[in-house]
């Protein structure tokens with residue numbers, strides 16, 4: 034553990050040197066003694082120590098300093114280090130100020146200058162105060178700290194990004210901890226942009242983007258090589274499988290992931306139908322195993338980097354990242370999958386992340402312990418979500434548009450839902466509106482048959498209502514179907530007997546898109562069977578076509 038600090042502040046260099054010497058002599062073994070030559074310097078040091086989460090055991094501060102007095106300084110540092118002991122160094126004339134300070138700023142003691150001999154007039158007092166402080170000391174967290182408000186969507190996104198990328202962090206709610214609020218305010222200026230993410234070296238980021246966060250948290254964000262055989266876009270099961278096979282077969286491979294490896298599967302609480310895991314595997318576990326495997330074979334995994342476009346510079350393919358950086362290679366495999374469609378009803382958008390969630394936001398489950406929540410949708414993912422949240426919530430109400438679950442949900446899930454005491458299922462209803470001040474309070478549903486409107490009190494609503502492919506970056510570049518999914522192989526529309534826009538003598542290989550050397554696999558592919566095993570299978574099999582293509586360049 035980092036040594037706690039004793040911070041002493043005095044504008045008189047001779048006095049400062051003397052007090053520092055005496056403090057070091059007695060306390061050096063257990064404390065780091067830091068000195069500051071002015072109140073401003075002292076305040077800055079206190080801020081930096083709070084940012085590093087370094088505990089300050091004691092402030093020993095001179096009363097008479099220009100600009101800011103000792104009592105004023107202690108009032109400010111108390112906000113950042115409320116548990117520290119506070120001692121004022123005074124001259125005889127300041128006694129009254131010091132006595133007033135005992136009430137006003139909870140001053141622990143005032144020391145008259147000079148304090149010689151320290152064995153009699155300094156150490157006994159400080160020993161007592163430090164012993165008292167130590168008795169209440171709680172171990173401090175030395176990793177990344179996220180300071181924010183529970184009700185901020187950006188804070189939710191940051192927490193989700195870190196946890197999905199398995200970066201340990203401590204969440205500190207500024208609405209519950211005054212010292213954290215003061216620290217966030219002192220670092221960010223105001224609290225309009227949250228969270229403030231503080232790193233162990235004391236550096237901080239305000240409302241960071243995924244790539245800023247990834248880079249500072251030590252995840253790889255930039256490619257090591259100038260050129261690759263295969264550039265995989267998207268780190269879901271299809272992309273990870275592709276990267277594992279590509280790298281294991283000796284191809285120079287880089288995978289670019291905008292959020293967190295694992296994709297949709299990474300958000301699943303339990304995948305029960307994946308071959309070889311009879312009691313199921315969590316999406317997080319599967320993602321972690323697959324990333325470790327891809328890395329072991331030498332694939333590079335870039336995290337927090339979004340691909341925004343793709344271009345052809347024969348024989349190369351160039352992938353452009355959001356920040357403008359480019360990756361060049363022979364082949365590209367698009368495995369960008371899809372995500373949940375969002376609900377466009379009054380009140381929904383402002384509550385996203387603060388009661389309204391798309392998919393199984395597992396990080397939020399504990400927050401809704403013993404609360405009533407809704408799950409919207411009637412497919413397998415909604416069923417899994419309802420079962421997962423029923424372990425925390427007091428009541429889960431499933432809102433299903435269809436008249437039953439037949440044909441949309443697997444039999445085993447349906448049976449389990451119907452057998453779970455705290456899950457209710459409402460059929461034939463649509464979400465009409467959501468309400469809440471700062472967080473979700475009620476979901477208003479409309480009955481499809483009768484038009485009856487009903488209000489359901491709910492602290493959270495988890496939506497599983499359909500999907501949207503992640504293919505905006507490729508619009509106008511390659512053939513997509515009416516839903517935006519990428520068309521591959523024999524399905525590419527033909528003109529005069531040839532695939533549209535295709536100039537080669539041969540037909541497109543399996544998984545090849547309308548651009549030679551660019552492949553698509555997994556959920557993003559038109560006609561794909563949207564399952565983990567199918568995505569893994571397609572990602573793996575696409576490498577066969579990649580090899581065939583590489584023999585032609």
Ligand SMILES: Cc1cc2nc3c(=O)[nH]c(=O)nc-3n(C[C@H](O)[C@H](O)[C@H](O)COP(=O)(O)OP(=O)(O)OC[C@H]3O[C@@H](n4cnc5c(N)ncnc54)[C@H](O)[C@@H]3O)c2cc1C
Nearest residue numbers: 267269270271291296297298340370371555556563564565
């Ligand atoms: C909650 C939930 C539970 C599920 N449970 C099961 C189950 O039990 N069994 C089952 O078989 N299937 C399940 N599925 C379906 C399964 O997870 C998907 O079929 C599978 O994840 C598809 O894999 P994929 O690699 O094709 O795409 P995805 O998993 O969607 O991964 C695509 C990845 O690409 C990234 N990406 C997107 N655009 C870009 C870009 N421009 N630049 C960089 N990266 C980008 C995304 O961030 C994402 O990580 C579930 C899905 C969900 C949502």
